[in-house]
Amino acid sequence: MREVNNKSSHILNTSSTLFGLCYVVFTSLKALKLDANTLIDEFTAVSMVLFMTSCIFSFLAIRKAKKSLLFENIADYVFLAGLFTLFVITISIIFNLLR
Secondary structure: OOOOOOOHHHHHHHHHHHHHHHHHHHHHHHHOOOOOOOOHHHHHHHHHHHHHHHHHHHHHHHHOOOOHHHHHHHHHHHHHHHHHHHHHHHHHHHHHHHO
16 A cells, blocks of 8 residues: 655645745746736746645645545645646746847
8 A cells, every 4th residue: 555645745845945936936026027028927826826735735635644645646736737837937937038
């Protein structure tokens, strides 16, 4: 049988760190008024929501014994979606800098 909660603490730690990074990027875009011309701030907001959702489900996987495997899998897939949106943000920033 697969060991339960072996990834949840790692997902929680990394998701919260990446949420903080996205928060800094989002507030920097708003403070510098660079959010009007691109979709970077929208993708950053989506990424923040995904990473916070991943944090919540990984925390629930650590706390709940009955559904911990389900919560861990949800947290894992939501975290992967957050990484994908972060990749899109990075590509968008690179292409905006090259213009």
